[in-house]
Amino acid sequence: MPDRLMLERLITGCSDDAFDSGIVIDANLEPLAGEGSPIKPPTYIGGVFQLGKRWASPDDEHPTDIVVIDNVASQANRIEAALRQQAAALGLPEILLDLSGIENLPPHLPGQISSWQFPHRVADAYLRDSLLEGQDFMKSELGRSLFAATPWAAGPLMGWFPQALLFGFWQSHLGKKAAQTKSARAWSSEIIGWAPADVTSRLAGTKGDPLNLTSDVEVTSLVDDRRLWEVGVAAIKGAKKDRLSEIGHGQVPFAGSESALAGVSFRSITQRTIVSFAELRKLSLGTGNGRADAAMRALLVAVGLHGHSLAFGRGMALRSGADLRTTRHSARWLGSTADEAIDLAAPTTQWAWSPRQPRTHVLPGSLSTGVCGAGSPSAQREPGEGDSSDVAGALLMLVISAELLMGTIRADPDGAAVTGKATEAEWPPSPMWLFSALVAADGTGERCRVTSGEELVALEEARPPMIYAAGPPDVVHHVLEERFVVEAGVHQSGTHQEYVGKKGALVRPGVRAAVRWPTVWYLWPDMETRWADAIARRCARVGYLGTSDSPVRLRVHDKVGDVATLVRLDPDPSGDTYIRVPRSGTIAVLDAAFEAWQRRGPSVSRAQFPAIDHRVAYSNGAERAVSPIGEIAAWLMLDRPVTGRAVSRLTDLFKKAVLASHQQLFGEPPPELHGHGSDPTDITSPAIWRSPTPASVTDRTDPWSCSVGTRSLIRLRASRPVTPPTDCRICMDMASPWASLL
Secondary structure, three states, X not given: OOEEOOHHHHHHHOOOOOOOOEEEEEEEEEEOOOXXXXXXXXXXXXXXXXXXXXXXXXXXXXXXXXXXXXXXXXXXXXXXXXXXXXXXXXXXXXXXXXXXXXXXXXXXXXXXXXXXXXXXXXXXXXXXXXXXXXXXXXXXXXXXXXXXXXXXXXXXXXXXXXXXXXXXXXXXXXXXXXXXXXXXXXXXXEEEEEEEOOOOOEOOEEEXXXXXXXXXXXXXXXXXEEEXXXXXXXXXXXXXXXXXXXXOOOOEEEOHHHOOEOOEOEEEEEEEEEEEHHHHOOOOOOOOOHHXXXXXXXXXXXXXHHHHHHHHOOOEEEEOOEXXXXXXXXXXXXXXXXXXXXXXXXXXXXXXXXXXXXXXXXXXXXXXXXXXXXXXXXXXXXXXXXXOOOOOOOOOOEEEEEEEOXXXXXXXXXXXXXXXXXXXXXXXXXXXXXXHHHHHHHOOHXXXXXXXXXXXXXXXXXXXXXXXXXXXXXXXXXXXXXXXEEOOOOOOOOOXXXXXXXXXXXXXXXXXXEEOOOXXXXXXXXXXXXXXXXXXXXXXXXXXXXXXXXXXXXXXXXXXXXXXXXXXXXXXXXXXXXXXXXXXXXXXXXXXXXXXXXXXXXXXXXXXXXXXXXXXXXXXXXXXXXXXXXXXXXXXXXOOOOOHHHHHHHHHHHHHHHHHXXXXXXXXXXXXXXXXXXXXXXXXXXOOOOOOOHHHHHOOOOOEOOOEOOEEOOOOEOOOOOOOOOXXXXXXXXXXXXXXXX
């Protein structure tokens, strides 16, 4: 019989010194009409479902077709809606936006909007553009405290927008000079339909008319007010020709590609929910009281669990034609040493916000005491003290495992997701993704709370790790459908959402990879053991890799686990797979990127910090032909043979781009780049810029052109296949002095 989840265990598990990862809730669902009955998944732009493939079990040889029935963002909104209905009974904070003073408010819109309904939670423009007692909200005491709050000083957010801390927010609409505060979701939930019977069938039928009117009869109607219409041509000011079917009369058949997709029957329907303690550990009230911080996090978990029960513990109506009920559910506590089944029945301890008048606009006097209750601070350890229960006392190596808790990852390797042209997610998750997550987990310098930051320096200076991960046959990539989401801003006209003054914004989510073997291992064979505990503390604060809907559990070990089914990737200068890794100086670049983000927000991109994209060659042990032309400084692949004149122009442009980038980022280029002073007849001298001759481009005996001697500065693919990787646009020897520029 699983143990009931009690308050004290939850507080302990969320503390700074704990290594518990979180809670996983799994549920089997079925349509109200019975197993196998069709239900309606959501449709996206173009009237399509979100299709994909996933492994229901690692024991399955092949992935199963799936359809996303309810995505992560939608699940969060349903929990918020359920909590809003119980806000008064639970004592949850709520801010109401009063719309009663708006003239000509359409009757289908509500007269009030709750803060539990704000599309962007605390970051929504509803708050920014509202008034509180006749004063601009942002100038009020409450407004100033909310917009100044951060995840590490989260008292005002805990007091008024706990949902923002649980489900995430991003202050992206305050202007470039304002803080771009953001916090990732700690709660992820998704409903998946497995093995759909048919995803192409469409509805067919006829909308009837008791009067049997002919739908194609021409009429004259006013588009803005269809109550004004007449048969035939009529003198109605501003009207135009129309048909009876457009004003709601007549029999209207529907079929073919213009009709809606039909419901889908599934072999099974499941829901998985992840509560990440690791992500919650990044939150603090900012008072220095560790016990109060742990209690705050535990309270967020309890509120989320209660909302989950309200939203999904009974029959759920997701949308028209999508009514489900839970037939079985289970919960696991992801412990530091082992997982354990738990019972999520209501605890005996009453969970509630501290009593106060609902909907008041006065902040509680003491958030740390009022929200979390009094308590002695937990024992504070100095960075490097204590130990993770999963770390042996005398490590001969450093091993980190990354378990994808959803079995999927959405990680954009080169920033192409926003273009809609990305076709693959990054796999395996690069050591650079891992390192960036560890940096964000506890910050650097003065931002460090539980570590000194020295362990990051040790990691960036270490040699690239070995990687064990699922091989290509055990990974499937599927492009996520484009969708419209509610914008944070408020508009005067042209709106079409059910929210006043809101428009829809196009979002391209990118590509998600589903993995048969969802654990990746990273092995540093020569890391000093003294850094293990500090790295373990950072791992205990990493809730996701890639994007926040890719929850992960990171753990430190003294040896690699069972990797018999995985592919081993080793750093190898002659390898044909190029993977991003940190190097000395990466922390400084990430700090610069973070500071730029705080100043300029979304206008900052990783492309502005090319030194982050540092790649080294890896191999999986397969035999490779050795190129006879020597060390490769860089190569640029073309998709067809070109003339020597074209290569000359390309080389010149390539040279100018690299020299200009170096001048802008680092100052005067060295001789190794500009070639001045080099002897062009000396093949051992530093590389110089020279394009190959036309003969070398088209010579079928040499598929690669090179600029000079033993150092190839530009290599162009000719008419036959070649050994170097064909899935990269630019690859280079990262030990070269110009490697960071491309």
